[in-house]
Amino acid sequence: MSNMSIDAVKHRRAFGRFMTLLWALVFTSSVTLPVVAAPDAPAADDGDEMPIALAIHGGAGTIDPSRMTPEREARYRGKLNEALDAGYAILEAGGASLDAVIAAVEVLENSPLFNAGVGAVYTWEGSHELDASLMVGDSLAAGAVAGVKTIASPIRAARAVMEQSPHVLLSGDGADTFARSQGLVRVPNSHFDTPARREALERVREERKVDHSASLDAVEPNWRFGTVGAVALDRSGTISAGTSTGGMTAKRWGRIGDSPLIGAGTYADNRSCAVSATGHGEYFIRFNVAADICARVRYLNLDIAEAGRQVIFDELKPAGGTGGVIIVDPTGQVAMPFNTSGMYRGSIDASGNRRVAIYADDPPAEAADTPE
Numbered sequence: 001m002s003n004m005s006i007d008a009v010k011h012r013r014a015f016g017r018f019m020t021l022l023w024a025l026v027f028t029s030s031v032t033l034p035v036v037a038a039p040d041a042p043a044a045d046d047g048d049e050m051p052i053a054l055a056i057h058g059g060a061g062t063i064d065p066s067r068m069t070p071e072r073e074a075r076y077r078g079k080l081n082e083a084l085d086a087g088y089a090i091l092e093a094g095g096a097s098l099d100a101v102i103a104a105v106e107v108l109e110n111s112p113l114f115n116a117g118v119g120a121v122y123t124w125e126g127s128h129e130l131d132a133s134l135m136v137g138d139s140l141a142a143g144a145v146a147g148v149k150t151i152a153s154p155i156r157a158a159r160a161v162m163e164q165s166p167h168v169l170l171s172g173d174g175a176d177t178f179a180r181s182q183g184l185v186r187v188p189n190s191h192f193d194t195p196a197r198r199e200a201l202e203r204v205r206e207e208r209k210v211d212h213s214a215s216l217d218a219v220e221p222n223w224r225f226g227t228v229g230a231v232a233l234d235r236s237g238t239i240s241a242g243t244s245t246g247g248m249t250a251k252r253w254g255r256i257g258d259s260p261l262i263g264a265g266t267y268a269d270n271r272s273c274a275v276s277a278t279g280h281g282e283y284f285i286r287f288n289v290a291a292d293i294c295a296r297v298r299y300l301n302l303d304i305a306e307a308g309r310q311v312i313f314d315e316l317k318p319a320g321g322t323g324g325v326i327i328v329d330p331t332g333q334v335a336m337p338f339n340t341s342g343m344y345r346g347s348i349d350a351s352g353n354r355r356v357a358i359y360a361d362d363p364p365a366e367a368a369d370t371p372e
């Protein structure tokens, strides 16, 4: 299955649907057939199930192993595994890729380890403004929020925008008001506070006293992004993508990054792939990263590994754009390219191979029956 082309998978799904319809007609018709009833429609081919796949990230950046304790690393790996489990259980049960993406992202939003939900970075003024977006690849339906302050799960707010409003992107107080009107859990802004992010803010404030125009990369060489995201393929062949973030430390003036922008930080189209990004948002916006990767798959017939490599290494890196992406395609292939020293990430591909990794040289995917 893993080497199957997108066209082959589409063909197989169409054949499966045709056979299901045919058998439904046969068994509901009044014609008496000389067969002993077989209640279930035959599988599309040899009883094989359609592929499912999931990939997640918890941010890319300078992740220095010498500054990481074994306990801390175990906490990161544990949380990434938990997010994979939450999303994959939904896919295995035949659920929608959108639900799997949201379940995985919510696990990471609720962890103080990542820059999304609890653990979101601070603005210059010392509060939190959260962004999130998601997209579904069969309908190209999409929803996003930017700069929300009181909604516990920004990714759920993005879903509400997609499903319950005529819009794609809501921002600021209006987005908070809308999310509340949809009954989403409301929290005080201090709900997102963590001491580690507060320290990061103080460090950046200190540096900026010296050079206010300095870019974040310059003022904090050990900058870590920490945005979270997920991409998934479900058994119906639909791929979805979602991203959630607190943005970048000490952002001000209502700064909005790539994460809530469809095309820059998130994109999904069943004709190509689903992408969630993490990195220096200003670059990801200008290079329209997620949509560009999907366009290369769709128009140049590249596989996702090559399309991702081209955008992350050939386009972004020479321009100074740091970060990475996770990508899944409708055959269940997964790619996770990044041009930083690390990216918190995990995946379960169409063959069931699970991988959780942090550094660039972490071991490759393990066999499906080998525990992580």
Ligand code: ASP
Pocket: 059, 060, 115, 224, 225, 226, 227, 245, 246, 247, 248, 256, 257, 258, 259, 277, 278, 279, 280, 281, 282, 284
């Ligand atoms: N891309 C996010 C932003 O620029 C930051 C991140 O990935 O952590 O807001």
